[in-house]
Amino acid sequence: MDYATTSELVDALRTGQVSAVELLKRSVDRIEKSDPQINAVVVRDFERARQAAAAADAAIARGERRPLLGVPLTVKEAFNVAGLPTTWGIPGTDKIEVAEDAVLVGRLKAAGAIVIGKTNIAMHLADWQSSNPIFGTTNNPWDPARTPGGSSGGGAAALAAGYVSLEFGSDLAGSLRVPAHFCGVFAHKPSHGLVPMRGFAPPGTPALSVGSDIDLGVVGPMARSAGDLALALDVIGGPDDAEAVAYRLALPPARRSALQGFRVLALEAHPMLPTSNAVRSSLQHLVHGLERAGCRVGRASPLLPDLERIASLWGQLLWAVIGADMPAEAGGASHRDWVHADRERLGIAHQWRAFFREWDVILCPVMPTPAFPHDHREMEARRLEVDGKEIPYQDQAVWSSIATLTGLPATTIPIGRSEEGLPIGVQVIGPRLEDRTTIAFAQAVEREFGGFVPPPSYA
Numbered sequence: 001m002d003y004a005t006t007s008e009l010v011d012a013l014r015t016g017q018v019s020a021v022e023l024l025k026r027s028v029d030r031i032e033k034s035d036p037q038i039n040a041v042v043v044r045d046f047e048r049a050r051q052a053a054a055a056a057d058a059a060i061a062r063g064e065r066r067p068l069l070g071v072p073l074t075v076k077e078a079f080n081v082a083g084l085p086t087t088w089g090i091p092g093t094d095k096i097e098v099a100e101d102a103v104l105v106g107r108l109k110a111a112g113a114i115v116i117g118k119t120n121i122a123m124h125l126a127d128w129q130s131s132n133p134i135f136g137t138t139n140n141p142w143d144p145a146r147t148p149g150g151s152s153g154g155g156a157a158a159l160a161a162g163y164v165s166l167e168f169g170s171d172l173a174g175s176l177r178v179p180a181h182f183c184g185v186f187a188h189k190p191s192h193g194l195v196p197m198r199g200f201a202p203p204g205t206p207a208l209s210v211g212s213d214i215d216l217g218v219v220g221p222m223a224r225s226a227g228d229l230a231l232a233l234d235v236i237g238g239p240d241d242a243e244a245v246a247y248r249l250a251l252p253p254a255r256r257s258a259l260q261g262f263r264v265l266a267l268e269a270h271p272m273l274p275t276s277n278a279v280r281s282s283l284q285h286l287v288h289g290l291e292r293a294g295c296r297v298g299r300a301s302p303l304l305p306d307l308e309r310i311a312s313l314w315g316q317l318l319w320a321v322i323g324a325d326m327p328a329e330a331g332g333a334s335h336r337d338w339v340h341a342d343r344e345r346l347g348i349a350h351q352w353r354a355f356f357r358e359w360d361v362i363l364c365p366v367m368p369t370p371a372f373p374h375d376h377r378e379m380e381a382r383r384l385e386v387d388g389k390e391i392p393y394q395d396q397a398v399w400s401s402i403a404t405l406t407g408l409p410a411t412t413i414p415i416g417r418s419e420e421g422l423p424i425g426v427q428v429i430g431p432r433l434e435d436r437t438t439i440a441f442a443q444a445v446e447r448e449f450g451g452f453v454p455p456p457s458y459a
Contacts, residue, residue, distance in 0.1 A: 001026055002162040003454055006071055006228040009165055013060060013070040020056040020070030020114065024049055027072045027116060031163050034458065037144060040157040042135035043077055043084055043118035052114045059112070067235050069112030073166040076152050077118040077135070078125055079219075080199040080207060081105050089123035089132025093203035100207065102199025104168060104219055104236050111235045119167060120154030124202075126322075128178050128367075128396065130154050131376055139374075140182060141455040142422055146371040149179030155222050156183035161458045165224060166232055170200060172217040173318065174366065174400030177427055180222055180412040182371035184423030185452055186442065187222040188229040191433045192407025194249075195219050195233075196240035215321055216314070216404050224452040226413065226442035233435060251433060254440030255360050259448055260294030262441060265301055267364040271308045272398045274386045275368045282416035282424040283365065286449070293448055303355040305348050307402065313348070314401035316341050349406040349432070356431035361441050363426055365399050366412055370422035403429045411438040413445055414452055421456075 001009075001018065012018045028049075031041050049072065056070035080086050080102045087093040105115060123132035130153030131137040140148040141160045148157040152169030156179030159167055169176050171189040180187035197213045221232035238249035256262050266287045268280045291297050316333065320341070323332025333341075368386050375382050375393075382393035403410035411428045418424060430438040445451075 002030060003224065004165060005225040006068070006165040006223065006231060007225070009071050010068065014065070020053040020060070021050070023070065024053040024072050024114060024116065027163055030161070034161055035163075037139065038141055038157050038161055039136055039138045040119050040148075040154040040161065041074060041117045041163060042120045042154060045081070045084060045115065045117050048083070049114050049116040056112060056114065066112035067231065068108065068166075070114065071112070071166065072114045072116045073108065073164045073168070074117050074119050074155060074158055075105060075108075075115060075167065076155055076169040077121045078170060078200060079105055079118070079168065080201070081115060081118065084118060086203050087134055088125060088202050089121055089134050090203060091133050094134060096204045100199065102207070103196040103240055105199065107236050108168070113166075116164070119152070119158050122151040122153070125151035125170065125172070125175065127151060127379070128174065129374065129376070131374075137374065137376070140371050141458055142183065143371065143420075146373050146422070147182065149182035149371065151175040152222065153179045153182075156180055156185055156187075159183065159185045159222055159224055160455055162454065166228060167222040168219065168232070168236070169222060170217060170219045171404070172214070172321070173397050173404070176220055176222060177366045177400055177410060177412040177425075180414075181366035181425035182423065184414040184417075184425070184455070185222055185224055186226055186229055186414070187412040188220050188233060188435065188439060189403060189410040190218050190220045190233065190237065191409045191435055192216070192218055194433070194435065195236050198240055216317060217321070226411070226439055226446050226451065229411065229442070230436070230439045233439070251436050254436040255434070256437075257440055257444065259290060259444045262290075262295045262444070263358070263360045264290060264295050264297045265304070265359050265362050266297055266299055267362060268299070270398050272311055273368055273391055273395045274389055275365050276370075276386050278370060278418040279365045279368060279424055283363065283426055286415045286426065286445070287363070289449055298359070301355065301359065303351070303358055305351040305355070307398075310348060310405050311398040311401045313341055313344055314405040317345070317405070345405060352406055352408065352431070360430065361438060362402070362429040364402065364429065366425050366427050367396050367399060370418045370420070370424055399427070403427065406432065408432050409435040409438050411442045413442045415445075415449070
């Protein structure tokens, strides 16, 4: 039961194989036993969760059917949950009152989910590690000397350690995809704007008004199966209240359901940084399997937008987002600069539309290496070793920029392990608002080649 999928847990709850109270107890017991070593679930709400589990059992007994009724789960610390602190890891913010759930959290509760706590993050959500002065450092369940990724690292570690079957985080520079890759789980970065971000805001600031989602940023699910990503997206997707007056979510169906016939472009190298042999070898192994399964696989296309320009433009727009909340003397981007960059982004989005008329998905790495050892020095001083070559720490972001710049959906799937036994994932990038296609491809890969494997110490 500890490593059951969410769909399996929903079935077990509906058929009476397990109660919500029993399921919650298993999660709590596992957290209390293992989390001293991992430090993933840093804000706990077990007492209210017990009350919610009892209420869920009563609802199931009455015949109620909701998508996540009775399922325990966690969310990233950065989401507002009424009655719990939202700190983003910033000292001195833990006493700020939070009175209202984030939209995503409210939708999870309405679907019957039981939010048992919040998971650790990087301070300010600004690192591919999950460490901050309030809650400390989260360790990777595959190797505690290494990071689980960030900034949604606590959630990926909680999934890998078997605490819960669903977690929800955010992604601006790979913050869902990187932890999934480092911890061997699944994640989905939705198309930009597909899931409302209201209530995902720094402590003490407005929850963001309707329609004011962060440029480049998204919120979305992590899980141990691709099917659970689809289930979760159905629960949390759709316009916020004011826009729902006029709009309804109507995502197109997946282009295909079986691997045979999928048109796949595989990218193993990026012009701006080296990628380790461990990551490239795992991707190559998957590609060979896809070819045998009947996919049409290519390794180059004249329709592919300029990856180097994408990364550069992404960095410029990211700096505009980050710089907006920094002192004026720190610099940033003028509105004029942002408008010019946004116009160029629109041109690249048009190129992607032409590209995806010929291809269904792109396969590419998430990061240049598997999970790296903890390194909490100043970011500018950090270096990452890629097969003996040092690169600046911040250069790792270029792979995630491909999907982020124009708001494309990207599903991360586990595909293998390195010689050291560390997980390796790949991201599946698809056409904007065709999230069902990237998830369906991930499901087909999982059926054909397998997916999540528990870390040896937690199996």
